[in-house]
Amino acid sequence: MADTHIVGAKKTYSLPELNQWISEQEMQLGPIVNIADGDDCTAGEFNILGALPTSKFARVALKVGAACVLDDDLELITEGQAYLSGVLMDVCLARPK
Amino acid sequence: MRQARTLVVMLGLLATAGCTSLRGSAEPVIPVRDRVNYVATYPEDTVYKTFFALKDNCSSGERPPVCRDGLTRVQYRNMITALYMSSADARYEEFRTRLSQEAKGTAFGGNIAILLMNGISVVSGNEARRALAAGSAVVAGGQASVSKDLFIDKALSAVLASMDGARAEAKTRIVEKLRLSAEQYSLPEAIADVRRVEEQARLDQAIQKLTSTAVADAEEKQKKLDVAYMVELQGPLATRKGALLRDIGALDAAKIDEVIKALDDPQLDASITALGASPDKDAKVGRIRVWVHQNILAEAKFDETVAKLAPLTGKESY
Structure with missing residues (x-):
């Protein structure tokens, strides 16, 4: 049974900062499974029963129109929304294979 | 024409x-x-x-x-x-x-x-x-x-x-x-x-x-999630906490109970109790992760926790 924990990231983080934030939370909480806009922040949902990633941390990529544009070595976790430097944007959440 | x-x-x-x-x-x-x-x-x-x-x-x-x-x-x-x-x-x-x-x-x-x-x-x-x-x-x-x-x-x-x-x-x-x-x-x-x-x-x-x-x-498509708390970037502390938590996760079920006892924190005890009568080891480890994540936000507190758990992890520092 999934057991998740949701924490918030500052909405003012840039894309590289948000990706760093995700990797830091994954080191401690477990793999991220969802990203969405929380109350005035970006909400990350982490599976606290999953193995703690030590590499291949999940990354956020900007969504282009309706499409997730990902390199071949990335696999999509989910699509969601995140604040990037204060702007709520459609994003893709992906992890290196 | x-x-x-x-x-x-x-x-x-x-x-x-x-x-x-x-x-x-x-x-x-x-x-x-x-x-x-x-x-x-x-x-x-x-x-x-x-x-x-x-x-x-x-x-x-x-x-x-x-x-x-x-x-x-x-x-x-x-x-x-x-x-x-x-x-x-x-x-x-x-x-x-x-x-x-x-x-x-x-x-x-x-x-x-x-x-x-x-x-x-x-x-x-x-x-x-x-x-x-x-x-x-x-x-x-x-x-x-x-x-x-x-x-x-x-x-x-x-x-x-x-x-x-x-x-x-x-x-x-x-x-x-x-x-x-x-x-x-x-x-x-x-x-x-x-x-x-x-x-x-x-x-x-x-x-x-x-x-x-x-x-x-x-x-x-806006969907709001119920955020427990905000977390800022932590830098090297996050990596050190991750290493400690990996070692805790590798302990057996009996040692996990000892970790909970050594940490001696009412908030952690309450979250373990909330898991029910006989929670499995993974569920307890998950709650320890959340507690460490939420409560250890400075190097001093981390070092103090590492010292408390040294008899169980076998490590004096991370």
Whole structure:
């Protein structure tokens, strides 16, 4: 049974900062499974029963129109929304294979 | 009549041009240069005078474009509009082809990627500009989560589709107005509308339109999550906490209970109790992760916790 924990990231983080934030939370909480806009922040949902990633941390990529544009070595976790430097944007959440 | 035949051909161009495919499109029957040059023989000031002239026929010695050569004002307006539109379409097709050919694997392509990612700044002010500046830096630095070429491939198609759509809308409005009388829709008005069609072939406007759509979609799909608390970037402390938590996770069930006891915290005890009568080891480890994550936010507290757990982990430091 999934057991998740949701924490918030500052909405003012840039894309590289948000990706760093995700990797830091994954080191401690477990793999991220969802990203969405929380109350005035970006909400990350982490599976606290999953193995703690030590590499291949999940990354956020900007969504282009309706499409997730990902390199071949990335696999999509989910699509969601995140604040990037204060702007709520459609994003893709992906992890290196 | 020679001009009447030209009118039929040009109206056909007006109705069909501007939607050619991105790649592998056939060579145009009339080369771009010829279509543009032909319009040059019908300069604006001359065609306006001719349009407003009272007589339909040419006087002796006169030749178009200084006279209408038997065309009514409506026919003349429609022919000139079609000519100008054909020229605009030719230019647009050339622009479109060049974009798709030159976009990939060149500095020009990189610039387009940056332009696309900066596009939101056109509509959303300073915050958006900062956001997309961050995205651009990722592309420019080659460390992107997205491939530049792949990005251009997908994004450029969307941008071109946006420009095509905007042009098609503007052209449809002209075609509708060409049914009006010469008094209701004059040639200068028609040429001004052709200029509006030309203005749709701008990358920044297309990007702005795409961005607006994305923002609208985002608002529609907005979903809020119940956030427990905010966490700031922690730097090396996060890595150290991760290492400690991996070691805790590797302990057996009995040792996990000892960890909980050693940490001796009412909040952690309460969260373990909330798991029910006999929670499994993984569930307890999950609660320890959350507790460590939430409560250890400074190096001193971390070192203190490491010392408490040293008899169980076998490590004095991380």
